[in-house]
Structures are given as structure tokens and as C-alpha cells.
Amino acid sequence: MGNKSFGEVKTRKNIFPSQAQDIVDKGSIDILIIQAIASPKTKDILDKGGVTLYEGVEPGEVERMRECVARELELKEKKETE
Numbered sequence: 001m002g003n004k005s006f007g008e009v010k011t012r013k014n015i016f017p018s019q020a021q022d023i024v025d026k027g028s029i030d031i032l033i034i035q036a037i038a039s040p041k042t043k044d045i046l047d048k049g050g051v052t053l054y055e056g057v058e059p060g061e062v063e064r065m066r067e068c069v070a071r072e073l074e075l076k077e078k079k080e081t082e
Helices: 017-026 040-048 059-081
Strands: 008-012 029-034 052-054
Touching: 008 059, 017 029, 017 040, 029 059, 040 052
Parallel strands: 008 029, 029 052
Antiparallel strands: none
């Protein structure tokens, strides 16, 4: 996999180990935000795959997090092009 300027942010209500493995295999998702609490097995899969997990996030917080991530990515891209 080559260098990428940004990664995908995925939000879900919950996630199971097989879904976590699918996300890792996809290779483009860097951040996963879920409302539920992930199982230790799911956390291990995501951790080994380099996916940052935010769990137990209230639905209203998801939109706020998306906006924050979008701003951070925008700033990062600007700095890289300067």
C-alpha cells in the first residue's frame, strides 16, 4: 500500500470481529467510531490492523467528530502542499 494523504473515517452502531477483519482487509479505513463497546477480540483485530477505535460514542458526538476530523485533514493537506 502506498502513501495516502488521508484515510477514511467509518461510523457504525456496533461491530463484530468478522466486520473488524473486513475493515482491516480493506486497508483504507484509519478511524472507526462506534456507539457500542467493542469486544476484546474486535479491539485486538483493529489494533493489529492499525485502525484507531473510538467506542461508546453518543450519536450526537459522531457528527462533531466527523467535522473535527475533516478540519484536521484539511489543515494537514494544506501544510503538505506548502
